Amino acid sequence: MTEAVPAKVNFGRDTTMYIRSINSLDSRIAEEIGRKLTEDGYYKLPMQRISDREAYMTISDTKLVPKSGYPDHFQLKTDVRIFTGGQNLYHRGFLRGNLLKNEKIDHVVDEISTDVVHDISPHEKDLYVRVRGSKENPSVELGAKACKAGNWKQGEAYARQALQQKPDDPEALFLMGVIERKKMNYALSSVYFTKADTIKPSGKYKKAISKNKVMEQNDKYTMQQLAGE
Numbered sequence: 001m002t003e004a005v006p007a008k009v010n011f012g013r014d015t016t017m018y019i020r021s022i023n024s025l026d027s028r029i030a031e032e033i034g035r036k037l038t039e040d041g042y043y044k045l046p047m048q049r050i051s052d053r054e055a056y057m058t059i060s061d062t063k064l065v066p067k068s069g070y071p072d073h074f075q076l077k078t079d080v081r082i083f084t085g086g087q088n089l090y091h092r093g094f095l096r097g098n099l100l101k102n103e104k105i106d107h108v109v110d111e112i113s114t115d116v117v118h119d120i121s122p123h124e125k126d127l128y129v130r131v132r133g134s135k136e137n138p139s140v141e142l143g144a145k146a147c148k149a150g151n152w153k154q155g156e157a158y159a160r161q162a163l164q165q166k167p168d169d170p171e172a173l174f175l176m177g178v179i180e181r182k183k184m185n186y187a188l189s190s191v192y193f194t195k196a197d198t199i200k201p202s203g204k205y206k207k208a209i210s211k212n213k214v215m216e217q218n219d220k221y222t223m224q225q226l227a228g229e
Contacts, residue, residue, distance in 0.1 A: 008119045009082070009090045011055050017043040017082075018056040025062035028105075029078055032113035033057070042121045055084040064105075067098065074099045076108045080116055090120065130204075131175050137166045143175050152182055170196040170205070177208060186216040 011017070017037065021030035037043050043055075062078040076097045082090035094115070097108035133141025143158030156179045162172035177192030190212050197205035 007122045010122055011043070011082075011084065011089075011120065013042055015043050015084075016046055016054040018046055018054065019059065020056055021059040021062075023062060025064075025076070025105075026059040026078070028109050029062060029080075029112055030057075030059045032109050033059070033116050036113055036117045037121070040117060040121050055082055055089075057082045057090075064099070065095070070098075072100060076105055076112070078112060080112075082120070092116065092119065129178055131178070132171050134169075134171070137162050137169050137172060139165065140169065140172050140175055143172075147175075147179065147182075152179060155179060168199050170200040170202070173199070174205060174208065181208075181212060181215065186212045 019030045019034050021027045034045055037045055058079075058081050060079050060081075062076070064074040065077050067073040067075050074097070075095050076099070077093075077095050079093050080091070081088055092115075094112050096111055097105065099105060099108070131140060131144035133144065139158045139162035143155045143162060145155075146152070146158055147155035155175070159172060159175045159179055162169060163176065166172060173192045173196035177189045177196065180186075180189035180192060190209050193205050193208045193212070196202070197209070
């Protein structure tokens with residue numbers, strides 16, 4: 001199964017994200033961000049301005065600026081902000097590239113747009129989870145299959161059933177840890193992972209504990225962004 005690793009700033013699935021640009025260079029970056037977001041499918045992109053209750057991204061101040069010490073070389077400078085409800089919840093400035101005056105800037109635009117999309121879209125394909133079932137405790141595999149199908153509530157019911165049948169089953173504990181992580185209960189998730197690793201030491205369980213720390217830090221960063229800190 002796969003899990004969603006939180007983005008730095010997550011506005012919520014299906015949030016309408018309007019992208020506004022001013023000059024031609026802004027528009028190139030806006031177009032590429034829009035293309036990547038459309039492929040990702042996490043946000044909705046309208047064709048015209050929407051209310052402030054939704055989110056809108058501004059691409060501004062995009063220009064080619066001379067690179068210090070290199071009179072014939074330029075860098076692409078741009079500023080990306082996302083507002084919702086009148087609040088600025090995302091701001092990132094870029095100064096990228098080492099371009100000759102007439103050189104194409106497509107690769108720099110691609111680099112910037114990739115970074116922006118990475119910041120605001122959960123990385124759902126970055127974390128793969130393998131849960132091993134067993135004949136002695138079939139509820140583990142049933143739970144994993146339910147979670148993989150998107151039915152996490154049913155998966156949890158199977159996982160709890162598996163633990164009732166065999167409380168020291170490391171894979172049942174691992175599955176419960178995955179489920180609690182899905183609910184962002186990182187401390188409880190790590191308890192399950194740690195117990196599984198104590199019963200049957202495994203790099204998989206240790207990696208899961210480490211991943212919890214990363215995901216928890218990402219969520220804290222998101223909350224700080226939303227609080228305007």
